[in-house]
Each structure stands twice: as C-alpha cells, then as structure tokens.
Amino acid sequence: FPQRNYSPKRLEGRLRRVLSEAHVKVNAKDWKSTSLAEKETKLKVLSGVIMHMKLRVPSRMLNNVHTVGDLLQELSEKPQSKDAGHPVAAFYAEKASELPSNMKFEPFVKGSRSIHARN
Numbered sequence: 001f002p003q004r005n006y007s008p009k010r011l012e013g014r015l016r017r018v019l020s021e022a023h024v025k026v027n028a029k030d031w032k033s034t035s036l037a038e039k040e041t042k043l044k045v046l047s048g049v050i051m052h053m054k055l056r057v058p059s060r061m062l063n064n065v066h067t068v069g070d071l072l073q074e075l076s077e078k079p080q081s082k083d084a085g086h087p088v089a090a091f092y093a094e095k096a097s098e099l100p101s102n103m104k105f106e107p108f109v110k111g112s113r114s115i116h117a118r119n
Helices: 008-021 039-053 059-064 068-076 087-094
Strands: none
Touching: 008 039, 008 068, 039 059, 039 068, 059 068
C-alpha cells in the first residue's frame, strides 16, 4: 500500500468508522481510551485499518497498541525516511574523534567494485 497522509481530524474520523464497522463498543466518555486488549477486537480493527484506510500495519503495532489512543498515535507517526542516513555512517560520524585515522565509512554503491576475477 502507498502510505496515506491523513490529517489528524480525518484520521480520527476514519478510525471511528473502522471501529463502528468492527462493532467495537467505544468508551462513551473518552473514545480514545477504548481497549483493544482482546485479540479478536484488535484483529478486526487492524484489518479495517488495512482494508478501509489503506495504511500499513507494521508488526510492532500488534504489540504496542492497547487502546484506540495508542493506535491513533502509531498511525499518526510519520515513517522514517529512507534518506534519513545509514546507521553505520551515523556511528562513524559520532565517534570520529575516537576512531583511528585509517577507519572510515564508505557506503556501498552497486556496480562500483569489480569483484569478479574476469574483470
């Protein structure tokens, strides 16, 4: 699925609709505190999020979501950009003063090295 960017208000509205279609009894005082602790309820809601909202549901969400508020928080977070940097490069940048001068990070570029004996 492409990652959809919903405004917070629109995300809440869609999530309320998913809860309604999944027949989840919503806490009247604070709908965000509605429990998703039951496995069947959580499965119905997360399936609805995938089908109706076209949002990805990473496996960490299965463990981190206990209430509707938790789910809303998880869905609101922007995924980390693939251009955010390489974790090893970040390590080398942070520890540059502590590392020997002959240690440096060279990112792999496909096709830049000749690894076959014939070449």
